[in-house]
Amino acid sequence: xxxxxxxxxxxxxxxxxxxxxxxxxxxxxxxxxxxxxxxxxxxxxxxxxxxxxxxxxxxxxxxxxxxxxxxxxxxxxxxxxxxxxxxxxxxxxxxxxxxxxxxxxxxxxxxxxxxxxxxxxxxxxxxxxxxxxxxxxxxxxxxxxxxxxxxxxxxxxxxxxxxxxxxxxxxxxxxxxxxxxxxxxxxxxxxxxxxxxxxxxxxxxxxxxxxxxxxxxxxxxxxxxxxxxxxxxxxxxxxxxxxxxxxxxxxxxxxxxxxxxxxxxxxxxxxxxxxxxxxxxxxxxxxxxxxxxxxxxxxxxxxxxxxxxxxxxxxxxxxxxxxxxxxxxxxxxxxx
Numbered sequence: 495x496x497x498x499x500x501x502x503x504x505x506x507x508x509x510x511x512x513x514x515x516x517x518x519x520x521x522x523x524x525x526x527x528x529x530x531x532x533x534x535x536x537x538x539x540x541x542x543x544x545x546x547x548x549x550x551x552x553x554x555x556x557x558x559x560x561x562x563x564x565x566x567x568x569x570x571x572x573x574x575x576x577x578x579x580x581x582x583x584x585x586x587x588x589x590x591x592x593x594x595x596x597x598x599x600x601x602x603x604x605x606x607x608x609x610x611x612x613x614x615x616x617x618x619x620x621x622x623x624x625x626x627x628x629x630x631x632x633x634x635x636x637x638x639x640x641x642x643x644x645x646x647x648x649x650x651x652x653x654x655x656x657x658x659x660x661x662x663x664x665x666x667x668x669x670x671x672x673x674x675x676x677x678x679x680x681x682x683x684x685x686x687x688x689x690x691x692x693x694x695x696x697x698x699x700x701x702x703x704x705x706x707x708x709x710x711x712x713x714x715x716x717x718x719x720x721x722x723x724x725x726x727x728x729x730x731x732x733x734x735x736x737x738x739x740x741x742x743x744x745x746x747x748x749x750x751x752x753x754x755x756x757x758x759x760x761x762x763x764x765x766x767x768x769x770x771x772x773x774x775x776x777x778x779x780x781x782x783x784x785x786x787x788x789x790x791x792x793x794x795x796x797x798x799x800x801x802x803x804x805x806x807x808x809x810x811x812x813x814x815x816x817x818x819x820x821x822x823x824x825x826x827x828x829x830x
Contacts, residue, residue, distance in 0.1 A: 511533055511737065528594045591621035615658055665739070687737060752795050
């Protein structure tokens with residue numbers, strides 16, 4: 495079976511890509527992902543806050559004590575101690591490109607246009623094959639309109655596009671008034687691919703200590719339905735590549751993603767939970783399924799279940815709501 499696919503101009507041997515996660519935080523793990531069969535690796539995200547913090551720390555130690563006597567300069571900390579997050583990130587990309595053959599996709603996570611977007615260019619210079627821009631923005635100001643939120647996304651993508659020539663994918667969340675419109679605007683701003691969807695982690699309440707605490711829950715296959723639906727709707731309408739992330743756990747999940755129209759399926763939670771051996775198991779499962787149903791390639795099935803190729807295109811829209819509700823049959827008997 496031919497499992498090859500093409501994503502962001504990159505020829506990949508299969509559609510399984512390791513999404514941004516702690517699995518790419520060191521060179522040994524990246525090598526292990528390649529050995530396990532991952533077609534590409536998206537680096538863990540470099541955050542706007544990390545870059546801003548480093549810039550602030552650098553400014554502080556350059557200006558602090560500027561009026562002191564020269565003898566006091568010996569008390570200044572060594573500058574390399576403060577070049578941690580961003581510089582280490584760029585160095586890891588350089589080392590990964592020297593050590594593995596699979597594509598390395600950088601990841602930038604930010605919420606506002608600004609100087610941090612210059613790091614897109616530095617990631618390119620470090621050797622990344624492509625860049626995934628993860629825009630994680632939660633608008634909480636009741637005076638900010640949906641149009642302003644969308645324009646912020648477009649401005650960020652346009653600014654990053656001006657800094658890099660490598661392929662650019664944009665990872666977004668599902669909470670837009672018009673997802674299709676935003677997808678088109680991002681493509682027009684310079685996005686070569688869209689990654690659907692970002693998971694907005696919700697805080698929890700610690701009742702014992704009366705604190706708001708972070709709470710990370712790994713995804714399940716049930717989360718696949720939302721990105722599956724939107725990729726199937728957008729396929730053939732927006733001229734970008736698509737990646738589905740969140741809810742990819744089995745060979746069936748990958749096959750569904752391909753049939754919806756995705757170029758690749760991105761996986762992290764399943765690997766964190768069950769180990770890297772799952773990559774090989776899933777790829778073998780895809781091969782068995784394709785042989786059983788007489789598919790010769792991933793390209794043959796891609797988009798076959800998208801809205802444009804579906805016998806019931808309304809199933810992706812409002813008509814599906816009534817159909818789903820009507821399909822439920824409670825499994826209990828009334829008491830006589």
